Amino acid sequence: MKRARGGVRACWGLAGLTAAMVLLPAQSAAAQEVTFARDVAPILYENCVTCHREGSFAPMSLLTYEDARRYARAIGYRVANRQMPPYHVDRTVGIQSFANDVSLSDDEIQTIVRWVEAGAPRGDDRDLPPPPVLPVGGAWQAEVLVGRPPDLVIHSTPYTVPARGQDQWWNPLVKWEPLGEERWMMAYEFKPAYPNGLKVAHHGHASLSFPSDQGMRGGVGIAHYGVGKGYEIFPDGVGMKVPAGEGVVDWNIHYSSLHVEDDVPNDVVDVGIWFYPRGETPEMATEGEVLFRVDGHNSYDRPMNRANDILIPPNGYQVLQGVHVLEQPTLISSFRPHIHTRGKEMSMEAIYPDGRREMLGKVDDYKHIWQLGYEFTEDAKPLLPKGTVLLFSTVFDNTADNPLNPDPNQWVVFGRRGPDEMNHMWVNITYLSDEQYEEIRAGRESTPIAQAR
Template structure:
């Protein structure tokens, strides 16, 4: 990898150490020139002094002691948290956090070459980190059109998990609007550490539907619907908050969670209405084992499968597997009406600590005909090979606790009619055609 500044550092190192280092200086990556830019781009949003990462990785002094661990976690693709199998299925996402093979190789070569600092003059300019107090979508979307707030909760320092489920009236809208994006924002810094997961669901007045404005878990704080797609939000109703607080040794009276909402302009509603994330069970349902019947013997594996037929064409915009500590893999495949089968996405390094929503790029999101079967496959690993298995001696069954298991997927999906489907396919073909001609 040759950068424009490498010549300078080459000259410097030749001056300092003699000619024999010439090749070495050019080939061995240094922190300042090669590694710092990667950390800036892919790690420092969490690994900063106030972030959720356990240690800051802002400068050489902070990074050097972790060099070997960083090589280990990045080469295994455990860090950054992006647990998707890069060898199969769709690979273009709006929120891709992963390292490229080249970046992983650069980090490895840097560690193997002695984790050198290099020339501090090669360091990239500091980037401005978005503080946890700000909206992560702010830069892209501007300030939210409406902010809703949970009722205050007194966070305790120590003790059991706490559930806080207040109902708060929803107001502030004088017209029905279509949601374009939403972000769930715990307080900062305390809330970011103690709010483990949660959601804000709007129950419209006099309607039976539920409008899930935002669902949150570590690794998932926002949602942007595809262009031309939105969720219909009524003028009034009540927000059912469901917040899971996890004490971490610090008290915080009157803690409030906010959700920021961005809408389509009033006079430009989107063509497509979405229900947002829909739950797909991965457990057989029809006569096979059910989620409630998960039974994994000690030191063994279990595979569960769930199939769901789409009764209309649909677009899929996101995929978020949900398993617990023994869950390792969840694959989402489409069996098309012509019998062909395609893996859409596979998460093969699932880690329960992270709830990552894989949000497809608009150009590659699956557009599926009516009659498609979505087939999901979960694999559970209750052996000692699973590093987050708390106890491979246990029988594991279905349940809400992390040591029990679950098996479902949250899929962002929008149903289409036949005309919309034909149009969506035609638009995609036209786009691909343009790309070929370019």
């Protein structure tokens, strides 16, 4: 099957379904008929229908045979090209061990491809797996994993998102009621309103600012959202500190409604916060997702006023790199590139103090609609000594070969709208003491990280 897969992938990318069918080994399709009921439905139920169902942000439901049959060709194409489920990690380089790896196995892809090739047969309904358990629309997703509803819910203020609108930003400042005592966050969820808010909220952030007397530097970035990333649960023993007193929630919501037919009136986003029990201080304090800019501003706490390095010629490319020196030992738990429609690749490498270089994570098929974060599994989380340099590299493709390119004849510069560019990566950072670093390192020596990869 390995050989066939290579052929299928290369070929479908270029010429579409018909040519791929010719390449498939005929005997494998003939050996046993692949049916929807027995072979395909389990794959769709497991990997697709959490999104492809009524009331979700995906374009169509894939719950029934009729649904799937109507889209069979598109399903075959998207699956064979590894465009669905959305997961854009370069499979040839860097760490491959992600807790939220949703990609299909080669066998699953082959099953779907063979089904499409065979004319999408229904099979016997008695072979169908039990209907999938779907997430309840509007429910907190993290609640299931944490085991209880959020301890605190905060709300943005209402904003009416116009039908077929351009990019819009909604940045209300909302009072943060004092907690009365210092608390440690263990999880958050950024939840657009169900069902209509989900279709227009593209990404967003909620940060907390406190008066300087509470010992906070720039505030706390409590919650981050992007299509494909809704919540975050910190590992056991890791938390984010929230001061006791009064503060302000600074909302930054990016709405996008170009393809939405009706106004979405008075949209409100909720953020749910889960705390560690009162009085419990986790061993490690995380910064959460920290923004690393690769656009001429390497410092993440400067205002977003200029980003002169982005200058992409018409019908051309630009490669940009940025570096950031880690002043403390660091554990990285996830990364999430943020570039726009010309953005094609983005990677994060470590240059260790001894000069060794290692690719940590790379996305080679970036798609602006998706704001996916890739969460390393526990043993694969990069553990970096003090003095390590993080090197970020981005490739922008402003040619007509880039299918998402709105106009290859434009010069492209920095800007917040989708047709302009941005260039940063959100990286989940936990700074460690020397002792904590040594402890994790010693623990890993018994299970070498190389094996986890």
